[in-house]
Amino acid sequence: MKKVYAVIKTGGKQYRVAADDIIKIEKLDGEAGDAIAFENVLMVGEGDDVTIGAPLVDGATVAGEIVDQGRNRKIIIFKKRRRKKSQTRNGHRQYVTSVKITEILTDGKKPSAKKAAKAAPAKKAAPAKSDIKDDVELIGGVGPALTKKLNEAGVSTLTQVSKWNAADIEKINEELSLGGRIEREEWVEQAKELLAGKPPRAKIDQEAAKKK
Numbered sequence: 001m002k003k004v005y006a007v008i009k010t011g012g013k014q015y016r017v018a019a020d021d022i023i024k025i026e027k028l029d030g031e032a033g034d035a036i037a038f039e040n041v042l043m044v045g046e047g048d049d050v051t052i053g054a055p056l057v058d059g060a061t062v063a064g065e066i067v068d069q070g071r072n073r074k075i076i077i078f079k080k081r082r083r084k085k086s087q088t089r090n091g092h093r094q095y096v097t098s099v100k101i102t103e104i105l106t107d108g109k110k111p112s113a114k115k116a117a118k119a120a121p122a123k124k125a126a127p128a129k130s131d132i133k134d135d136v137e138l139i140g141g142v143g144p145a146l147t148k149k150l151n152e153a154g155v156s157t158l159t160q161v162s163k164w165n166a167a168d169i170e171k172i173n174e175e176l177s178l179g180g181r182i183e184r185e186e187w188v189e190q191a192k193e194l195l196a197g198k199p200p201r202a203k204i205d206q207e208a209a210k211k212k
Helices: 144-152 158-162 166-175 188-197 201-211
Strands: 004-010 013-018 022-026 035-038 041-046 049-054 059-073 074-079 088-090 095-105
Touching: 013 022, 041 059, 049 095, 074 166, 088 166, 144 201, 158 188
Parallel strands: none
Antiparallel strands: 004 013, 004 041, 022 095, 035 059, 041 049, 059 095, 074 088
């Protein structure tokens, strides 16, 4: 029996998947055991029978289940400036989500009841976007002086920081001479937490200290 496969797009990348495959993708919200569905299906095939989307395959969905949340292997970013006796070395570990593919569905079919039963329970609604102060100064370790430098470099919001990739981080580290501070203090992760409605880490640490 020929195995059904599909090509999906998530996190700006494409993956060829089949039932029971486990893939590592850019971090998605959820916990181990939560059901997830990928609706950006670019192609579905079974042997020589292939359906290519324009750009998506109409009525196709790939269902999966989160296996765990983790971080990818460290990427070393090394930059040396010739004849300037200057070099920088930074590391970055991307957050990833491991997902097991459970079903490849076509013609508008929904995941089976058994798979759907594993869907994530209802969670408390996040604060409305308008209630969240989108200010880079909320990141732990970023004071008024550093905020001013970031603003001058064109960075003023948490939204901007939350979307940084390794190249963006290297650029800001070098431009502002931060020496890897962005990775050490997890600015990107802090920005995502703050946008999701979590209190600043500094405030959490202060409350924890009071309880001791």
